[in-house]
């Protein structure tokens with residue numbers, strides 16, 4: 001199908017070998033990706049026409065597809081071409097691309113996941129921010145949910161999966177309490193991550209982020225590299241909620257927005273109630289380096 005520029009402006013999807021305007025893209029109802037959340041995805045950003053950490057994302061995607069015992073119908077070089085084609089057809093210079101492998105559909109009447117024909121989908125949207133411009137400027141109001149994150153012993157958090165009911169219900173809870181977003185805890189009352197982001201805190205000049213029970217976020221990895229470059233000590237270890245509340249600074253990390261500062265947790269103000277100096281330095285460096293093409297692959 002030839003997609004006109006007007007149809008492109010909301011995004012493009014790749015479904016069953018075809019490029020479609022995003023509003024026309026549909027998932028077959030019997031795909032277990034839909035019926036059972038049996039899927040793995042990866043989300044990649046393009047900024048000023050440059051993919052960020054493209055090969056690292058593809059490594060993570062392939063690793064997770066293998067963990068789920070799926071066989072993706074497209075190889076790495078084909079996936080790269082599909083992503084490029086989606087972005088080109090949209091014409092976006094700043095874009096958000098999701099690639100998805102699903103269990104697919106079994107033969108009629110079969111309930112054995114080994115018999116499913118695995119599927120691949122992709123779509124491209126204008127760049128997505130998980131915080132508004134004002135929230136990025138002033139900091140987000142974070143709520144610690146009463147809902148526990150699905151345990152790592154049940155669903156591996158290093159998969160990029162769609163088991164999001166815990167996040168979704170926690171968001172309802174956070175909005176009811178006047179928060180902008182939410183972080184979930186584990187069985188030891190330590191913080192994990194939130195809907196689409198990893199979490200960091202700063203304590204006496206040192207950056208800390210949870211070691212276990214979280215996605216190995218690409219932005220998280222990027223912040224480790226930036227901390228090392230800026231000589232900011234950075235450690236991965238458990239963060240009890242009680243410690244988070246007393247943090248000097250808190251920030252979130254995501255492909256959808258980079259580093260996002262937090263200025264309150266529940267009813268507690270963090271630091272001086274404005275984005276802190278380490279958060280600001282890291283955020284500035286993140287965008288400066290991205291704009292210079294760091295870890296970049298031109299579309």
Ligand SMILES: Cc1ncc(COP(=O)(O)O)c(C=O)c1O
Nearest residue numbers: 196197198215217218219254255
């Ligand atoms: C649960 C979860 N944690 C963390 C992240 C951040 O990962 P990345 O930096 O790779 O976007 C995401 C991104 O979607 C996520 O869904």
